[in-house]
Amino acid sequence: MSGLLALLDDVAAIAKVAAASVDDIAGQAAKAGAKAAGAVIDDAAVTPAYVQGFDASRELPIVGRIALGSIKNKLLILLPLGLLLSAFAPWLIPPLLMLGGAYLCFEGAEKVWHKLFPHEHVYDAAEHSVGDPAHLEEEKVAGAIKTDFILSAEIMTITLAAIPASGFWMEAATLAVVAVAITVAVYGSVAVIVKMDDLGLLMGRKGRLGLTRWLGCRIVAGMPGFLATLMVIGTAAMLWVGGSIILHGLHEMGVHGPYDFIHHTVEAALHGISGPYLAALKWGMTALMDAIFGLAVGVVLIPLGTRVIGPVWGAVFKGRA
Numbered sequence: 001m002s003g004l005l006a007l008l009d010d011v012a013a014i015a016k017v018a019a020a021s022v023d024d025i026a027g028q029a030a031k032a033g034a035k036a037a038g039a040v041i042d043d044a045a046v047t048p049a050y051v052q053g054f055d056a057s058r059e060l061p062i063v064g065r066i067a068l069g070s071i072k073n074k075l076l077i078l079l080p081l082g083l084l085l086s087a088f089a090p091w092l093i094p095p096l097l098m099l100g101g102a103y104l105c106f107e108g109a110e111k112v113w114h115k116l117f118p119h120e121h122v123y124d125a126a127e128h129s130v131g132d133p134a135h136l137e138e139e140k141v142a143g144a145i146k147t148d149f150i151l152s153a154e155i156m157t158i159t160l161a162a163i164p165a166s167g168f169w170m171e172a173a174t175l176a177v178v179a180v181a182i183t184v185a186v187y188g189s190v191a192v193i194v195k196m197d198d199l200g201l202l203m204g205r206k207g208r209l210g211l212t213r214w215l216g217c218r219i220v221a222g223m224p225g226f227l228a229t230l231m232v233i234g235t236a237a238m239l240w241v242g243g244s245i246i247l248h249g250l251h252e253m254g255v256h257g258p259y260d261f262i263h264h265t266v267e268a269a270l271h272g273i274s275g276p277y278l279a280a281l282k283w284g285m286t287a288l289m290d291a292i293f294g295l296a297v298g299v300v301l302i303p304l305g306t307r308v309i310g311p312v313w314g315a316v317f318k319g320r321a
Contacts, residue, residue: 101245109298243294
């Protein structure tokens, strides 16, 4: 009997350790996932564009295929690479993180630039030809998965940098939880977004109550504005996160000027202010200045990205979708 009690006690102790590990993994995953907010929001904002122009019956299957490609990107390629970096070349993580931050700044600044200075699009008959819908779907899905790979790499790098020093399995489990949770959140949201207009149309046409029909019409009418707002939020988040990553990276490398300037400016602006909203004001002003810094970095990078990196990337990967 004493042996059985000892065994049960050991099992209970192991269960407590396992439960604590699960809590640690969940907590680390939540904190690390929050750090990747900019890339996540942009992912959710960009993806609906890939299903535009397709029959409504193909929208959810296309989103599902992109989501499957995204989870493969994260779990089969980026997670092992991240663990190898953490184990054998941790010094590479900050530069890679800053490189990802620069990419976010470039993407955000390019969107702002095109909004402020729109250029005429030259009509391309080949681009607008109908062609084979199945082939077009394959191209769209492949392009979306390639775009997702870049954003997923940034998400996984941010996650890896945010994880406290821990064992191999803890890092692996945290990265896996973040990968799955973010993919489900992003593409679950995208699935809802792309079907909202269909739901609104159904409510508007077949709703039994006048309120239902009115709400359905409002959903259909409001979706373009909602998508535009989501794109603005995604762009702002990219600039904020990208700028913040570069500022912190420079600060850790000994270049303290930009980081100190922003924080001293915020402290000076809020000097003498107190109350329950002080922390929120400080965070908001810091995020705004981080985003402005990110926009400045991105504007500087636009010529390099559009005239050098973009053409080289297109030449290397053309036809490999």
